Amino acid sequence: MDIRVMKPSDIPHVQQANITNLPENYFCKYYLYHALTWPQLSYVAVDVSRPPKTPYDPPKIVGYVLAKMEEEPSDGIPHGHITSLSVMRTHRRLGLAEKLMRQSQRAMAETYGAKYVSLHVRVSNTAALHLYRDTLGFNMDKIEAKYYADGEDANCMRMELSHLRFEAEEERKGIKDQDEGDEVGSAGKKDDDKKGKKRRVKVGRVLGVGDLVERNESSAKAG
């Protein structure tokens, strides 16, 4: 099983995996919106061992994580959010969900400077709770009553990503290649970083398909 970043061409089967595994579903455009706004954050697990039957067989997707950055974080802190995560029953307990999550989390920190990642999970979903809390290290944030369409409560969970941001920063410092940005006033920038100045990434400021964003989030809530 490969773990790799999600591409637009994966969407039909990611959508299929989602509607096969979870009650919270989305139409194609919502996946496109994720894939084209934060292309680094969503990952898929692919069964590569299957020989294709026709030249047109798309990769067989057996799991995915659909993730995003919070567009306008109410706390003003840039952070990521897991929109949806699932693995086909035939491929569960292989560590796929964990690996998908870890890749996505790192990209959140590395690419978008996310300070933490949040998600919602049904209070009754023990498998997912185990995964988030015990395997990955999420903390309970709060309970959101009747979050799901059928009236079930959600656990809001979050996980700090500072270790990943630190790693990314260390790695960056290790890159010796000269950079056009660093040649001019690199000292000032490094200072910024030391002071822990907020990394502002220009995301969410200009919403071309703003309608789409809002409408979808109200119509279908994340898993």
Place this chain on the structure above:
Amino acid sequence: MPQPLSAKDGAAFRQVVKLYELKQHKKALKTAEQILKKNPNHGDTLAMKALTLNAQGHTDEAFSLAKLALQQDMKSHICWHVYGLLYRSTKQLDEAIKAYKFALRLEPESAQIQRDLAFLQIQMRDYNGYIESRKAILHARPALRQNWTALAVACHLAGDLSAAEHYLKTYEDTLKQPPPRTDMEHSEASLYRNVLIGEMGEVERALAHLKTISRNNLDRTAVMEMRADYLLRLDRKDEAEEAYRALIVRNNEYRLYYEKLEKVLGLDRENPDDHAELAALYTSFLEGNHRLDAARRIPLDFLRGDEFKTAADKYLRRSLAKGVPSLFPNVKALYSDDFKRTTIQSLVEGYTSETQADGEDMPQHTNGDASSKFVQSRLYFLAQHYNYFRSRNLKKATDFISQALEMDPKSPDYHMTKARILKHLGDVEQAAEVMSFARELDTKDRYINTKCAKYQLRNNDCESALKTMSLFTRNESVGGALGDLHDMQCMWYITEDGEANLRMDKLSLALKRFKCIYDIFDVWQEDQFDFHYFSIRKGQIRAYVDMMRWEDQLRSHPFFTRAALPAIKIYVMLHDNPDLSHGHLANGSIKLEGLDAAERKRALKKAKREQERLEKAEAEKREAEKKQTKKTGTGGDGEPKKEDPDPHGFQLLQTPAPLDEAVKFLTPLLEFAPKNITAQNAGFEVFIRRNKPLLAVKCLRAAKSLDPEDPVVHEQLIRFRRSLDSTSASPIPDKVAQVLKSVSQDLLPDSTSLTAFNDAFMAKHASSAPHVRSGLRARGYLDASSKERNEEELLATLDLVDLSLEDTQAGLELLGEWKSSKAVQDEYLAKAKALWPEATSFKRR
């Protein structure tokens, strides 16, 4: 001529525009009416009124009004713009582009018209037009980076990579100071530039350029992947090795990285001399990586002989001991190699003693729990193994799954496998029941719910399937559970439901479902529209280009093919037998065969009445529902949704030109999936009926080059030649006839006797049921007196070894097609039942 409005009316007109934009359509209309009272011929106001009407859903009225507006004021860019918008909203993009161009000619400075035009052009893949528009937009606002990037994308998509890079660079050169590191737009644009350099094949320069941007780039993974790729292509081995190793550290479950690393190291899986080194390489990754699968599984792909056996043994025991449920799906790809298949089989069969559980790096299990887990995993594995087509032995499979179930009678997974075995035995009825039982063992899991619905559909029980699905759908949306499944584009369900209806001869519903898939693909194509604007603003260019390339090939997706082929089949049936278009005939409740003219007429009338009755009842039911439950009236996308006026597809089925409809499905198939032989087969059937022999023969040729021995091709070849020999019926132009003759000469030389050709084919493929059927069919055309003999030989196919269930069923269908006597059919059925005692389809006959 443009008519000037009074100052007051002018203000009112601006008000109309504003109200329209605020979607206050009623107020907008009212204000427009007021203006028109005094200025009945005011083009712009008429146009705005048309636009508003269109937004309210009165499309026809809107169009005629917009035309009127243009007649009043040909020189108004507003009128043309509105005209363009109307066409845009009805998806006639070609027409929209024309209208926009007129508008733009009248108002060259309008940024909005220019932009709208540009998006239409790229949506239609009018690259040259798009480049022109992009240049104009850039010219108007050169300070905006996105305008440079957009022009670069336009050039890139049009294939002019160096121009694309040029525009990116030109903008970069204007930067006096590098943008801050967190500037996503800059980060992406520079990476995009690097992609262009790489795509131009200038690897050296791409690497050098990457170096200058890598440190501050925000997409680390991409930078590392691109760098590694360049280094490998430049054969800079040491650095490339380091680069791929670094990638593997980040993500050790991505085969591409391992394959490239092998390449860097000069290791070749095909070369047995390299196997030891390869194996050592993969072992080196395992240390401290308990959860890593790739490095354990990959060596099984290349190892052979005893080495394979040792490695497979370790891998299997470890996974069985852990109880990894996906072990079988994970190794079955190895089964195409006979040795590997039999080795795995004998290994797992041999794990009979409980101590086998001590796999590699597993804690020593002494307690009974762990060993019983191992025993169960083994049974589960073997059940799946013997259920798989390459190693199928359904008796053994049944046996193993029963043993597993004895140990854990409440396991949903074991029941799922049991259901699957039953399906392969042909017992779709019991399979659905067992799957339903499995579902009840874990009602919170949608996966099982999905499988259950699927099995119910396979059992042609559409009603239960929908009920099952409705346990997880948003049933309050318009159209209930089914409506939600449509909104959420649940392709598999819609397709399977169509297939089930087709099996039950319910042509109208089947067609309805396949058409729905067709429509969803239109939606998916339309979905890209907003991103022409959105992505450029967001600056995520590489992802946008990926999307464009995917959209270009959208309908090559098997989801499309799978719906298009049966849809074409239905349309061809409708063409051959127009009576079928009466829903109730098509729904299989009335048969016309064997009736005389008067009886036929009566039966048809009855079918029509029945259908009208049904439609009326349906309409009443909808009305009642509407009154009773106050539905939200919105779909899952929050858009207001109309009731479907033709939920059964009766109107769809009554199309006056079924072949025209078939072509709508066929054209994308032939364009995007030309290597699909079934698509070419279908193309032949459609074109031959449309009297397009050249197109038909094109399909035939394409199919023959894909597989010269394909049974359908064989039969079509013979039919084609026969139709040529008897063209007197439908005269074709001389030139065409000449071309046809020469082409057909290539396919099947004139000198060949068709009978001899067919006999040779049948002799060559005597052990393959599909080929035998094809030969028999062909013999039927060639020799009308051969029926009895053909029937005998068809019956004989039941003695072929390993005859599949599908082939057994297809034989029976062929007898139906030949209108064979009941005695013959009964004989066949009796034999079929003996071969497939569990099969539902024979039991129900």
